[in-house]
Amino acid sequence: MSILLVNFVMLEPASGTSFSIGLELSVVDANLLGVMPGDTLILEPGKRRVIRINNIKGDSLNYVLIRNGNGDVIIENDDLYYGFVISNSSFFRLTGNVNNENNFGIKILKTGKGANGLGIGELSTNYEIDHLEIANTGFAGIFAFSQPTCDLIANRGFFEQRNCIFRNNYIHDTYGEGMYLGHSFYTGYTIKCNKEDTKVYPHEIKGLKVYDNLVENAGYDGIQVGCAVEGTEVYNNKILNYGTANEIMQHSGIQIAAGTKIRCYNNQIITGSGTGITMMGLADSYIYNNLIVNPGKDFFPNDVALRIHGIFVDDRLIYKGTSHYIFNNTIISPKSDGIRFISTETSKSLLANNLIVNPGSNYTYETNDAKYIYLQKGADVRLDNNFFSNFVVPTMLVDSLNSIYESISNFPLSGKGIDISIYGVNQDLMGVPRAMIPSIGCFELPVKNNIFNVKKDDIDFLLNNETGLILIENKSIDMMKQVAIFDLSGRKVLNFSQNEPRFFMTNIKGLLRQGIYILSVERNRSVFKHKFVVVN
Known part of the structure; x- marks a missing residue:
């Protein structure tokens, strides 16, 4: 074991070599420092304006660890185009959790106009980001993918981002998205290469996991995921007061963009200007056990033409013969429809065991149930054992899971669903095992005969x-x-x-x-x- 001194700071021993990154350093080249797999970069506690780390190269068995020292790292500026950047790096973990104390030891508290809090790109892959606090950013809290280039090295077919984890982060008060993970334009877009219009295709992402994050007061989408074609899971996140900028088409709780196949489950999406979950990704995806409360309720409430839904499903890029599976979601008081399903390219989709309460489009449709689940003409969908009601208990507190649980317990939901265990749904929002004949909605309720x-x-x-x-x-x-x-x-x-x-x-x-x-x-x-x- 060896210890390398950078800025003459001696560090406690670690497995591999430990490097101290002093406050005066704003750019670190891990390759020039000689960082090897299993080494540790320790950020000196205190305030700094920016930090950029390039060329970290761990391996699958020996990640490079980047962490704070014995104190908080605070990154803050209001005039620069980034806060914390990691580029051309692989097999690393960035954490603010020293000694498993479950705190946020790395804080990115402000960035300039248009600047992300944490940016990870330029061919970066295989990493884990946890226990960061990110706030007051000029654009997204976390921005993580590589932009397509004219030399093709970051483009689909030449580069693939794999096995990235974002967990246990606290992201709040962002101008743009809370988390912007993967490119929005899976089907390609045009850039200038040698002064000529050239269509480029963003790289794909495989093995993306996003869980146990708290996102609050995001200006745009709370979490946006795009081009994540395989092994994508977004779960156990809490998203509060999203879409504060009221930017139409960019203010969902969770936005699933084109090219994404996903399991999106056990998320709490509470009060925002836009739709709770917008699904424009690949079919053969699963959306279940989500609690969505008050999506769009206060978004231009007198303009019924500006529709906001609990869950919205559309076609972007769909392969024939694929299906959407939407189970056991609880949707309360959306501005418009509970679920609006306008995908006509998919087939044999299944919407089952969903609880939809008090949709705002009460007087919009001749068919009463369309306000709960609206199906586009030509949509091939089977509806099974969903429960609809127009009543919200006046004493229900939207910021209290216990209050919501008690309120929906008034409905006859226990033992009223269909068995969906064959789709891998075996627990409810809180981790309670599902009964053989499960309850409707995101909570598994005790059997009641009253x-x-x-x-x-x-x-x-x-x-x-x-x-x-x-x-x-x-x-x-x-x-x-x-x-x-x-x-x-x-x-x-x-x-x-x-x-x-x-x-x-x-x-x-x-x-x-x-x-x-x-x-x-x-x-x-x-x-x-x-x-x-x-x-x-």
Whole structure:
């Protein structure tokens, strides 16, 4: 074992050689320093304006480690075109987590206009990025891919980015995307080469993993993934208040761009200006167990033409005979549709076990269920055991998983899904094993027999005997006028004023004794009546 002194700082022993990168250094060439596989670069704690590290070359068994020393590394500027850059490097790990203390020891807290926080490119591959805090960037928090070039060395067919991991990072208050991973234009685009228009194709990415990140207040998409053709997983991320710049077409919670085949699951996407998950990638992808709350709810709320959805599926580059699989997502209060599926190039897609609550496009379509799941004419989709309701419990807190869980427990979801274990879905959002016949939605719920639910073509009636909640959705053009409850003798025991002609919600907990009652929904030209039992 050896220790190399850079700027005359002696470091604690490590496996391999340890190099100290002093505060005055802004550019480090790992090749010139003699960095070998298994070595460690230790960034001196303190403030610096920028840092660029080039030519790191580890190997698959011996990654080069880049980390902070015993204190925080702070990178901050407001006038330069980058913050932290790593180029032409492979088999390395950049971490702010010293001694497994689970902190953010590397902080990129500000960059100039148009500048990314962390940029990784110029043929970089096989790396891991974790425990960084990145904020107040002039563009993306993390920007990670190599731009196509006229000499073709970074282009598809000549370079492939592999096995990159982004985990346990805290990214917030970015001008652009929180994480911009892979190029947006898989099908190619035109650049000038020797003054001539030349079409180039971005390189592919294989083995990309993005998990356990917190992205908050991203100006554009929370996480964007493109050209990731194989082995892509985006999971367990929490994305809050995304799309703050209101940039149309660039403000999704998660944007899955062309050329991407993915498993996108167990993400929490809470309150943003755009669609929760936008899917424009390759089919034979899986989107499941995601919790999406309030997507686009406050985005030009009076302009119904600016549609924002829970999940949006479109064709960009699709291979014939491939399918989309969208399971067990919970979508609450999207501005427009719950799921809008306009892919007509795919076939035999399956949308199952999804819970969709309170979509904003209530009065948009003649077919009532289209506001929950809208299918483009010609889309080849099977719908199985999805549950729809227009009611949100008023006391639900969108920033509390417990509150959301308790609220949706009012619905008859337990044991109502279809078995999707053959697709590799065996747990829920929280890691709870799925039952053989799973619950609908992102949470696996305990079996309950106290929820009474009547679903007819023209009306839905739900009573939760445990909580006392009554929900009624009138799907007929014959509008509701009054809701009342009678006992079996015909005596009216409860009467409710009704201002909303389509939807009704109340709580009868403690108002009725145990027994059999009759619900009466009076409409302009008809009356719906149904018996129900109060058990406690």
